[in-house]
Amino acid sequence: MEKFRYIDGAAILKLDQAVCIGCGMCEIVCPHRVFKCMEKKATIVDYDACMECGACATNCPVGAIFVNPDDGCGCARYILNSWLAKVTGKKPSACGC
Amino acid sequence: MPQVDTVLSRADHIGTIGARTGIQRDKYTITPGLYCVGKPTADSPVLVTANYKLTFDALRNELGGMNVWILVVDTRGINVWCAAGKGTFSTEEIAYQVQRAKLMEVVSHRELILPQCGAPGVSALKLKTACGFKGTFGPIRATDIRPFLAGGKMVDETMRSVTFNLKERAVLIPLEIFLLLKPLTLTLVCLVLFSGFGPDIYSLDHALHRGGSIILVTIISVLAGAVLVPLLLPWIPGRQFWLKGLLLGILVAIFTVLRFLPFVGWIALTGMALWAMSVSSFLAMNFTGSTPYTSLSGVEMEMRKGLAIQIVSALLGLLCWLAGPFFL
Numbered sequence: 001m002e003k004f005r006y007i008d009g010a011a012i013l014k015l016d017q018a019v020c021i022g023c024g025m026c027e028i029v030c031p032h033r034v035f036k037c038m039e040k041k042a043t044i045v046d047y048d049a050c051m052e053c054g055a056c057a058t059n060c061p062v063g064a065i066f067v068n069p070d071d072g073c074g075c076a077r078y079i080l081n082s083w084l085a086k087v088t089g090k091k092p093s094a095c096g097c
Numbered sequence: 098m099p100q101v102d103t104v105l106s107r108a109d110h111i112g113t114i115g116a117r118t119g120i121q122r123d124k125y126t127i128t129p130g131l132y133c134v135g136k137p138t139a140d141s142p143v144l145v146t147a148n149y150k151l152t153f154d155a156l157r158n159e160l161g162g163m164n165v166w167i168l169v170v171d172t173r174g175i176n177v178w179c180a181a182g183k184g185t186f187s188t189e190e191i192a193y194q195v196q197r198a199k200l201m202e203v204v205s206h207r208e209l210i211l212p213q214c215g216a217p218g219v220s221a222l223k224l225k226t227a228c229g230f231k232g233t234f235g236p237i238r239a240t241d242i243r244p245f246l247a248g249g250k251m252v253d254e255t256m257r258s259v260t261f262n263l264k265e266r267a268v269l270i271p272l273e274i275f276l277l278l279k280p281l282t283l284t285l286v287c288l289v290l291f292s293g294f295g296p297d298i299y300s301l302d303h304a305l306h307r308g309g310s311i312i313l314v315t316i317i318s319v320l321a322g323a324v325l326v327p328l329l330l331p332w333i334p335g336r337q338f339w340l341k342g343l344l345l346g347i348l349v350a351i352f353t354v355l356r357f358l359p360f361v362g363w364i365a366l367t368g369m370a371l372w373a374m375s376v377s378s379f380l381a382m383n384f385t386g387s388t389p390y391t392s393l394s395g396v397e398m399e400m401r402k403g404l405a406i407q408i409v410s411a412l413l414g415l416l417c418w419l420a421g422p423f424f425l
Binding site: 012030 | 178181182213214216217218219220221222234237252254257258259261330331336337338382383384385386387388389390391392393394395396397398399400404
C-alpha cells in the first residue's frame with residue numbers, strides 16, 4: 001500500500017503503552033501494518049496509514065487502543081446520508097456496501 | 098451424522114445460486130450454516146466466512162482438493178470487511194452459528210480460522226469465552242488460504258496487508274456506474290429540459306441542441322470521476338479524493354472550452370466548465386467508500402470542504418448555463 005496514502009493526521013488512533021501487555025494482537029489484525037511489537041510493547045510505527053477499521057481496538061485484550069468509534073465505513077455516501085438524516089430528522093439510510 | 102446434512106444443504110444451495118444470475122446485488126446471498134468441502138473429518142480446519150455469494154465463491158474457489166469445513170455466518174449478504182465494520186460479522190454472530198451448527202459435535206478441535214478482515218467485528222479472545230472456540234486470524238485474501246494451511250498457519254507480512262492494485266480497482270467500476278444510472282438519467286433529462294429556455298421563452302429545438310452539448314459534457318465528467326479516478330488513482334496527484342476528481346474535472350473543463358468555444362457564449366461555457374468540475378469531483382469523492390485505505394475521519398474532513406465547493410460550483414454552473422442564451 002506504499003502507493004496509497006490518505007490525509008496525514010486525520011485518523012483518530014491512540015495507544016496507551018502503559019496499559020499494553022505486548023500480546024501482539026494489534027500487529028496481527030491491522031491491515032495496514034500500523035503497529036509493531038518490540039520489547040513486549042506495541043508501538044505505532046505508521047500512524048498515517050490507519051484507516052480506522054477498528055480491528056486493533058476490538059482485539060486488544062486490555063483496552064489499550066482507542067480508534068474513532070463512529071459508525072460507518074469511511075464512505076462518502078454514508079456520511080452524506082447521515083448528514084441528510086440530521087437535516088430531515090429521519091434515520092440515515094445505509095450506503096449499500 | 099451432521100456432515101451429511103451439511104453436504105445436502107450445500108448441494109441445494111449451489112443449485113439455487115446457479116439459478117441466480119442477475120445483477121441483484123442485494124439478494125446475492127447464501128444460507129448461513131456449516132458447509133463442507135471435500136471429505137472433512139473431525140480434525141479438519143473450520144474456515145469462517147460471510148454469506149455474500151461473491152465472498153463465498155472467492156473462498157471455495159481456492160479450496161480445490163482440500164478437506165475443510167466452512168462456517169457461513171449471516172452478514173445479510175455483505176462482504177466480511179464491511180460486515181465487520183457494521184457489526185454483523187461479529188463475535189456474537191459467529192458464536193451463534195457455531196452453536197446452531199453444533200460444531201462442538203462435528204469437530205474434535207476447538208479452533209476457527211477467521212478472515213483477517215473480520216477483525217474489526219470479531220474479538221478472538223471473546224470468541225473463546227462465547228463459544229469455546231479459539232479464533233485464529235488467517236490471511237486477508239482467500240488466495241493465501243492454501244499456503245496458510247499448508248505452512249503451519251503462518252502468515253507473512255504480505256498476507257496481512259491489503260492491496261489495491263489496478264485489477265482490484267477496475268472491478269469496482271461497473272457497480273459505481275450501475276448505481277449512477279438512475280440519478281444520472283434523471284439529471285440528463287432535467288438538463289435537456291432546462292436547456293430550452295432562452296430569449297424566445299422556450300424552444301424545443303434549442304433544448305435538443307443545447308441539451309446535446311451539456312449531455313456530452315456531463316457524461317465525460319462522469320467517466321472522469323467514476324472511471325478514470327479509480328483507474329488512475331495512485332498517479333493522480335493529491336490525497337483528497339475531491340481534489341483528484343477536481344483535477345480531472347479541470348481537464349474536462351478545458352476540453353469543453355476548446356470543443357464548444359465557437360458555438361456557445363462565454364457565460365454558458367463557464368457554466369459547463371463549472372458543472373464538469375463539480376460532477377467529476379463529487380463522483381471521485383464518492384469512491385472513498387470503495388477503497389481499503391480511507392479513514393472515516395479523513396473522509397469527513399475532505400467532505401466538509403469538498404461538498405460545499407461542489408454544491409456552489411454546480412449551482413453557479415447551472416445558473417450560467419441557464420443564463421447563457423440571454424446574453425448572446
